[in-house]
Amino acid sequence: MMKKILAFLLSVHLLMSCGSNESPSDFDFTTQFEKSEGTETATYEEVIAFYQNLADAYTSVAMYEMRSTDSGKPLHLVTFNPNRTFESEFSDDKRENILLINNGIHPGESDGIDASMMLLRDFAEEKIKAPQNTIIAVIPVYNIGGALNRNSGTRTNQNGPKEYGFRGNARNYDLNRDFIKADTKNARSFTHLFRALDPDLFIDNHVSNGADYQYTLTHLFTQHNKLGGPLGDYLHTSFTPQLEDSLAQKNWDITPYVNVWGTTPENGFTQFMDSPRYSTGYTTLYNTLGMMVETHMLKPYKDRVEGTYELMKSFIAIADNEAEVIKELRKNAMTRFKVGDEYPLAWKVDSSQTTTLSFKGYEGERVPSAVTGANRLKYDRTKPFEKDVTYYNYFEPSNSVTVPEKYIVPQGYWHVMDRLKENGIDYERLRADTSMNAQVYKIRSYESRKRPYEGHYQHYNTQVEMVSQEVQLRKGDYVVSTQQPGIRYLLETLEPTAPDSFFNWNYFDAILQQKEGFSPYVWEDKAEALLNENPEMKAEFEAKKASDENFANNWFAQLDWIHKQSHHYEKSHLRYPIVRVGG
Numbered sequence: 001m002m003k004k005i006l007a008f009l010l011s012v013h014l015l016m017s018c019g020s021n022e023s024p025s026d027f028d029f030t031t032q033f034e035k036s037e038g039t040e041t042a043t044y045e046e047v048i049a050f051y052q053n054l055a056d057a058y059t060s061v062a063m064y065e066m067r068s069t070d071s072g073k074p075l076h077l078v079t080f081n082p083n084r085t086f087e088s089e090f091s092d093d094k095r096e097n098i099l100l101i102n103n104g105i106h107p108g109e110s111d112g113i114d115a116s117m118m119l120l121r122d123f124a125e126e127k128i129k130a131p132q133n134t135i136i137a138v139i140p141v142y143n144i145g146g147a148l149n150r151n152s153g154t155r156t157n158q159n160g161p162k163e164y165g166f167r168g169n170a171r172n173y174d175l176n177r178d179f180i181k182a183d184t185k186n187a188r189s190f191t192h193l194f195r196a197l198d199p200d201l202f203i204d205n206h207v208s209n210g211a212d213y214q215y216t217l218t219h220l221f222t223q224h225n226k227l228g229g230p231l232g233d234y235l236h237t238s239f240t241p242q243l244e245d246s247l248a249q250k251n252w253d254i255t256p257y258v259n260v261w262g263t264t265p266e267n268g269f270t271q272f273m274d275s276p277r278y279s280t281g282y283t284t285l286y287n288t289l290g291m292m293v294e295t296h297m298l299k300p301y302k303d304r305v306e307g308t309y310e311l312m313k314s315f316i317a318i319a320d321n322e323a324e325v326i327k328e329l330r331k332n333a334m335t336r337f338k339v340g341d342e343y344p345l346a347w348k349v350d351s352s353q354t355t356t357l358s359f360k361g362y363e364g365e366r367v368p369s370a371v372t373g374a375n376r377l378k379y380d381r382t383k384p385f386e387k388d389v390t391y392y393n394y395f396e397p398s399n400s401v402t403v404p405e406k407y408i409v410p411q412g413y414w415h416v417m418d419r420l421k422e423n424g425i426d427y428e429r430l431r432a433d434t435s436m437n438a439q440v441y442k443i444r445s446y447e448s449r450k451r452p453y454e455g456h457y458q459h460y461n462t463q464v465e466m467v468s469q470e471v472q473l474r475k476g477d478y479v480v481s482t483q484q485p486g487i488r489y490l491l492e493t494l495e496p497t498a499p500d501s502f503f504n505w506n507y508f509d510a511i512l513q514q515k516e517g518f519s520p521y522v523w524e525d526k527a528e529a530l531l532n533e534n535p536e537m538k539a540e541f542e543a544k545k546a547s548d549e550n551f552a553n554n555w556f557a558q559l560d561w562i563h564k565q566s567h568h569y570e571k572s573h574l575r576y577p578i579v580r581v582g583g
């Protein structure tokens with residue numbers, strides 16, 4: 001593993017001070033947010049210059065240039081590490097835990113960009129107590145292309161700042177849907193730095209859309225049943241309540257993310273299920289304790305940024321206090337799933353268990369719209385309330401598979417292997433052509449979105465049938481063991497029925513189309529001969545005609561049915577090319 005991490009590091013540049021013109025102490029570390037009294041967010045250039053100067057001024061701060069993004073500019077990573085030995089934050093045997101903080105994935109939601117700048121400065125300047133057991137790693141701006149596309153209108157619902165970046169990246173992708181499918185260089189660059197750092201904890205800073213209520217701060221922790229095991233229990237019963245209590249003591253009430261659309265929260269609401277296309281869903285694949293911060297869009301920008309700052313400060317204090325517990329839980333989680341175990345791929349709400357929230361909302365009512373004449377929702381801020389609200393925050397598996405010993409990826413599927421390699425997955429290559437018994441999936445059915453979604457016509461409701469058969473494999477094909485830290489990544493990308501599988505993200509669409517067919521006038525004579533030579537097939541054919549009226553009335557369907565029984569029908573059609581072995 002150590003070697004692999006060092007290989008990762010070959011593309012990391014530490015940006016060090018080397019005789020800059022101005023002495024670092026001349027730099028004014030007051031942020032644009034502070035200068036503007038909480039009404040403006042720093043530009044991309046201001047953010048990078050700020051951190052570069054901070055790294056030049058304090059040995060506890062370092063800035064790295066990571067891989068490129070779609071904008072053409074590299075992703076930056078800033079670390080705060082008071083016990084720094086050279087590049088120790090990337091080392092496997094480091095004593096400290098790592099918290100990775102992601103900002104500006106949606107650059108219009110800039111709260112975390114400004115809050116992180118102040119937080120790292122205040123740690124470096126020792127204005128606030130620095131963590132002793134936790135290295136803080138910050139992505140200053142993840143969606144650089146979006147941050148450069150600055151405007152003052154696209155956050156229609158949002159109360160400040162004056163100007164901000166745009167949600168789409170340099171190629172108009174929403175990066176918080178791209179972690180698994182990895183269409184963008186941003187996602188690939190993130191994967192590289194995430195796997196090199198191997199963070200124990202993760203925060204992704206956002207601003208909410210949706211309902212109105214009293215809270216400025218909401219937390220969207222990764223779903224605890226899906227994180228699973230003792231680590232999931234810890235997140236649910238210990239870490240989350242500690243964070244809520246800590247913020248309540250500072251008069252920063254926080255509530256779980258209000259997952260409510262077009263209605264009001266008091267009817268109850270469901271926890272957000274963060275599948276791996278989302279940041280915290282992806283980080284959960286590596287047993288990282290993940291949380292999205294969602295500040296409330298209608299609260300003043302100043303309050304939102306200050307709240308984000310306090311939230312991160314509390315989060316860090318708890319994480320630092322419990323560093324040993326978290327390290328141990330996470331280490332054990334890495335080997336939780338063994339060959340032959342059931343692995344849950346999809347989830348549904350378990351309404352037999354709920355949590356009652358004492359929720360601070362506003363009365364909402366339906367009144368006639370002055371614009372459309374229809375009934376519209378209107379919240380009345382003069383009528384705040386605190387009511388018990390049912391929160392559906394328990395989930396149970398709705399689909400699972402047994403864990404195989406290994407997957408075999410034919411070398412032709414190099415685009416799949418590229419993703420696995422970026423994720424630091426270990427593999428071997430077959431040294432000779434061989435055949436072996438394997439489990440092979442046939443795609444039985446699937447549905448596809450009718451409109452494009454994030455660059456894809458994504459599939460869903462995918463059904464498969466598994467058969468055991470002897471398969472031919474070639475020298476150089478990839479053998480990937482599931483018994484490695486990336487096991488969850490492997491199962492959730494390579495099992496075709498997983499909601500965010502590579503299959504569902506259109507990586508295998510070429511197998512869904514038949515490449516060869518028949519001319520009916522040629523096949524008529526061969527089909528007749530085939531039926532005459534195979535009485536059993538003929539009997540089955542006649543039975544199908546007798547029982548299926550549509551079939552009986554469709555001459556092409558009949559010819560096609562016979563063709564599919566023959567040796568002429570191609571074996572690759574609907575055959576999922578990655579096979580399972582063992583388990």
Ligand SMILES: [Zn+2]
Pocket residue numbers: 106109206207
């Ligand atoms: Zn967002």
